[in-house]
Amino acid sequence: MACGAEADMDLETLLGAGLLGLVEGLTEFIPVSSTGHLILLVDLMGFRGPPGKVFEVAIQLGAILAVCWAYRERLTGVARGLADDPGSRVFLRNILLAFLPAMILGATFYGFIKGVLFSPWVVSVTLILGGIAILVIERRVHLPRVRAIEEMSPRLAIGVGLCQAVAMIPGVSRSGATIMGALLLGVDRRTATEFSFFLAIPTMAAATVYDLFKNRDLLTLDGLGIIAVGFLTAFLAALLVVRSVIAFISRHGFVPFAWYRIALGSLMLLLLSLR
Numbered sequence: 435m436a437c438g439a440e441a442d443m444d445l446e447t448l449l450g451a452g453l454l455g456l457v458e459g460l461t462e463f464i465p466v467s468s469t470g471h472l473i474l475l476v477d478l479m480g481f482r483g484p485p486g487k488v489f490e491v492a493i494q495l496g497a498i499l500a501v502c503w504a505y506r507e508r509l510t511g512v513a514r515g516l517a518d519d520p521g522s523r524v525f526l527r528n529i530l531l532a533f534l535p536a537m538i539l540g541a542t543f544y545g546f547i548k549g550v551l552f553s554p555w556v557v558s559v560t561l562i563l564g565g566i567a568i569l570v571i572e573r574r575v576h577l578p579r580v581r582a583i584e585e586m587s588p589r590l591a592i593g594v595g596l597c598q599a600v601a602m603i604p605g606v607s608r609s610g611a612t613i614m615g616a617l618l619l620g621v622d623r624r625t626a627t628e629f630s631f632f633l634a635i636p637t638m639a640a641a642t643v644y645d646l647f648k649n650r651d652l653l654t655l656d657g658l659g660i661i662a663v664g665f666l667t668a669f670l671a672a673l674l675v676v677r678s679v680i681a682f683i684s685r686h687g688f689v690p691f692a693w694y695r696i697a698l699g700s701l702m703l704l705l706l707s708l709r
Contacts, residue, residue: 447660454476455493459667463675467564470606489657492661496672500668500676501631501632505632528584531588532633537637554706561699564605565691572688574618583625594612608630
């Protein structure tokens with residue numbers, strides 16, 4: 435009986451890992467907050483993965499690699515052109531400048547963010563507020579001045595990076611803050627969305643490395659099956675999203691994401707208040 439119960443628990447844990455990896459991949463690159471979704475799901479499911487942040491790191495790496503794979507030709511072209519192509523150098527400069535605010539503020543406020551803000555209540559409220567912000571921004575008349583990442587000025591790149599830094603509050607959404615901020619600063623939809631994808635690579639990679647460093651004493655390779663399931667599902671789901679989200683946004687804009695955020699945040703507040 436004990437073996438059977440243990441097998442059931444293992445299956446349940448693997449299914450939970452797959453679900454969390456799926457949610458990470460599906461939500462990381464759209465403006466609904468992947469971190470917020472994971473916090474809510476872990477709270478509802480009572481999921482306990484391997485210690486030392488290994489599981490969280492695995493699903494983040496899966497999502498990062500999905501972007502690298504989907505845009506491998508563009509990234510390879512930029513790398514090859516750094517020596518003699520001004521456009522490639524401007525592309526890299528803008529990504530690095532936009533990354534700086536999150537790097538500095540994230541390292542400064544890491545303890546406060548993880549210890550205080552990672553709460554289902556915070557996530558629920560910020561989901562709603564973020565949804566309202568998207569609706570307000572979408573109703574404004576946009577006259578984009580910038581239609582390529584290479585056209586962005588250093589000041590504009592830093593401005594978008596400051597917007598991304600707001601997403602350190604769980605539930606805000608890194609991609610949402612980046613895209614909405616870029617739209618307000620005069621970047622067209624496609625470029626804003628692609629810039630969010632590319633900016634995710636150094637931002638998520640740095641957050642992953644920093645998490646590992648802060649939890650280095652707890653690192654373990656226990657639960658390799660759980661880690662593998664989460665990584666694979668996150669990679670495949672993120673790859674699907676990255677390849678399709680620009681076409682979806684071109685047809686429908688960001689309003690559907692806004693109403694989804696408001697509905698989910700409201701539902702979670704109701705469930706939390708009934709506990």
